[in-house]
Amino acid sequence: MNPVWLIALPLGLAFLGIFAGKFSKVFLWISSIINVTLSFFIFNGNGIESYIIGGWAPPYGINLVVNDITRLFLLTINIIFLLALMTTSAEVIKKPEKNSIAFMLSLAAVNGILLTGDLFNLFVFLEISAVAAYIMASSGTEAVSKLASFKYLILGSIASSFYLLGVVVIYASTGTLNMADVVSKVTSMNPDVLLVAGLLMIVGLGVETKLFPFNGWAPDVYANASGRSSTILASVLPIAMISAFLRIIVFMINSGKLNELTIILGVITAVVGEILAFSQKRMKKMLAYSSIAQAGIILTMIGIGSSKSLIGASMLVLNNGFGKLLLFSVASQIMLVVGSDNIDDISGIGRKSPLLSLLFGAGALTIAGMPLFFGFRSKLYIISATIDKSAWIPAIILITAAIEATYYFRWLFNLVKPYAKLSEKRTPIPFGLALAGLIAVFIIIIFGILPQSSLDFFNKIGDLSVQLGNSPMGVM
Amino acid sequence: MIQYFSVMLIAVGIYGLLSQKNLVKLVVSLNIAELGVNLFIVSLGYVAEGKIPILSPIVNSSSMNFVDPLPQALVLTAIVIGVAVTALALSLVLKVKESYGTIELDEIRGDNS
Numbered sequence: 001m002n003p004v005w006l007i008a009l010p011l012g013l014a015f016l017g018i019f020a021g022k023f024s025k026v027f028l029w030i031s032s033i034i035n036v037t038l039s040f041f042i043f044n045g046n047g048i049e050s051y052i053i054g055g056w057a058p059p060y061g062i063n064l065v066v067n068d069i070t071r072l073f074l075l076t077i078n079i080i081f082l083l084a085l086m087t088t089s090a091e092v093i094k095k096p097e098k099n100s101i102a103f104m105l106s107l108a109a110v111n112g113i114l115l116t117g118d119l120f121n122l123f124v125f126l127e128i129s130a131v132a133a134y135i136m137a138s139s140g141t142e143a144v145s146k147l148a149s150f151k152y153l154i155l156g157s158i159a160s161s162f163y164l165l166g167v168v169v170i171y172a173s174t175g176t177l178n179m180a181d182v183v184s185k186v187t188s189m190n191p192d193v194l195l196v197a198g199l200l201m202i203v204g205l206g207v208e209t210k211l212f213p214f215n216g217w218a219p220d221v222y223a224n225a226s227g228r229s230s231t232i233l234a235s236v237l238p239i240a241m242i243s244a245f246l247r248i249i250v251f252m253i254n255s256g257k258l259n260e261l262t263i264i265l266g267v268i269t270a271v272v273g274e275i276l277a278f279s280q281k282r283m284k285k286m287l288a289y290s291s292i293a294q295a296g297i298i299l300t301m302i303g304i305g306s307s308k309s310l311i312g313a314s315m316l317v318l319n320n321g322f323g324k325l326l327l328f329s330v331a332s333q334i335m336l337v338v339g340s341d342n343i344d345d346i347s348g349i350g351r352k353s354p355l356l357s358l359l360f361g362a363g364a365l366t367i368a369g370m371p372l373f374f375g376f377r378s379k380l381y382i383i384s385a386t387i388d389k390s391a392w393i394p395a396i397i398l399i400t401a402a403i404e405a406t407y408y409f410r411w412l413f414n415l416v417k418p419y420a421k422l423s424e425k426r427t428p429i430p431f432g433l434a435l436a437g438l439i440a441v442f443i444i445i446i447f448g449i450l451p452q453s454s455l456d457f458f459n460k461i462g463d464l465s466v467q468l469g470n471s472p473m474g475v476m
Numbered sequence: 477m478i479q480y481f482s483v484m485l486i487a488v489g490i491y492g493l494l495s496q497k498n499l500v501k502l503v504v505s506l507n508i509a510e511l512g513v514n515l516f517i518v519s520l521g522y523v524a525e526g527k528i529p530i531l532s533p534i535v536n537s538s539s540m541n542f543v544d545p546l547p548q549a550l551v552l553t554a555i556v557i558g559v560a561v562t563a564l565a566l567s568l569v570l571k572v573k574e575s576y577g578t579i580e581l582d583e584i585r586g587d588n589s
Contacts, residue, residue: 120550127557134564143575147584150568154493157506157561161486161513164554168517168547177546 014104087329090430106132136229148220163204222288227332262303269296315378326363350415485512
């Protein structure tokens with residue numbers, strides 16, 4: 001099964017969608033469903049596989065690499081994308097959206113980011129996903145979303161330029177663009193040049209992964225984009241970007257100083273994100289800051305770089321993906337019903353549709369890391385992975401978890417208050433949101449209560465990271 | 477030498493991004509910075525007295541004195557992406573102008589408060 005179809009199909013349908021007018025919506029569903037099916041087939045393989053694209057053998061040509069991390073992330077990313085389409089289908093019916101092409105582009109790009117084994121190809125996919133993200137960010141009904149999208153565009157383009165500079169510095173000193181080939185030559189590079197290239201790449205990827213000094217765009221974009229766009233931006237894209245960060249900074253460059261820097265910046269991101277999330281009055285803003293904080297914890301884990309911490313990081317990435325899928329789709333449904341997501345306007349909505357508060361509750365509890373949910377397992381893993389390295393990282397993670405639990409519970413209690421501003425007796429919940437939301441809740445709980453031995457694919461990630469530490473990454 | 481020049485261009489672009497308040501000027505600064513990056517990449521492939529990297533009647537011996545063609549290919553792609561992003565940025569500026577009536581950042585902020 002050649003994984004290139006995961007990229008080619010949505011890209012081709014996106015091109016056809018330009019001429020198809022109304023039918024581009026159908027193309028979006030077709031490409032998403034086919035991608036989920038294909039990624040199931042890819043998930044069943046094992047070992048490291050390399051696929052040559054364009055007929056030139058690596059390291060001269062471009063190749064796609066499938067390993068255990070890619071398999072898991074591909075499957076989840078495509079499933080979350082499909083679920084996000086389902087949960088927000090009611091909004092699209094109510095106010096017709098013309099962004100199907102942007103969603104297809106972003107689906108192609110996130111699959112490409114996960115799969116590609118070539119540095120410059122990664123740059124191209126990052127740019128495609130960024131352009132799709134700018135269009136998605138500008139999809140809100142209010143004028144603020146256009147300005148937020150413009151800011152995101154400026155920051156994102158400068159970041160991509162920095163990433164490109166980093167790639168070119170590495171090309172100039174190693175003479176190759178293939179990631180696996182770079183890994184085998186990176187040890188003979190001048191360490192100062194490597195540091196410069198790595199710093200440029202951290203800036204470049206830091207904007208997309210929402211690392212601390214570069215994440216100013218995220219709250220405005222997440223809070224003001226339309227429901228479907230913000231759901232996809234917050235749940236699908238972070239998985240791909242974190243995967244790119246992991247492969248470039250940790251597996252490829254793997255310089256001790258840069259890993260330390262990632263840990264420090266990640267911890268600052270987490271603390272600042274949680275504190276700002278605590279004081280938000282708008283639900284989507286709160287969720288956006290919470291996303292930033294989660295990204296901070298994940299990047300800290302990636303910076304530590306041991307096999308256990310990488311398992312924890314990948315668990316937390318997936319947990320964040322499913323949790324934010326639930327939370328953002330509930331938030332956009334509330335926006336649709338109430339027309340606002342201010343804390344006072346939405347109090348008591350949960351009483352009028354119990355399923356809505358169930359979905360929000362499940363998302364909030366798994367992000368906050370309550371027992372029975374996937375979040376608990378991932379947080380437990382993270383703390384046990386960091387506790388033997390140093391004492392202060394688990395301490396900070398526990399403090400941030402406490403802040404997180406506090407504000408999520410406040411929002412949850414606010415949602416089920418006995419009195420509400422809204423006069424209607426019941427607000428029915430759309431079928432798509434109910435079905436997809438329950439599937440996501442089911443997945444979160446299954447991952448939370450299954451015994452560790454049956455979650456074999458997470459252990460495979462740990463094994464892979466050990467293997468990559470010993471030998472060059474993947475195959476060419 | 478040309479590398480210093482391109483780094484200067486990047487610095488000029490970033491200075492523009494930090495200091496300008498007009499959205500179109502921000503887009504222009506972005507383009508200047510991108511231009512600097514592209515020049516830097518092209519300059520890496522430069523070889524003094526280099527030949528074109530194509531076997532042809534004029535260059536028929538495969539001596540090692542070829543210009544590196546890969547940076548040029550990379551820059552070509554980067555330029556195309558840059559044009560697309562600029563077009564998108566300008567269309568966003570149009571949208572901002574439609575809804576706020578101005579493209580000066582400080583006036584937009586003034587409207588909000």
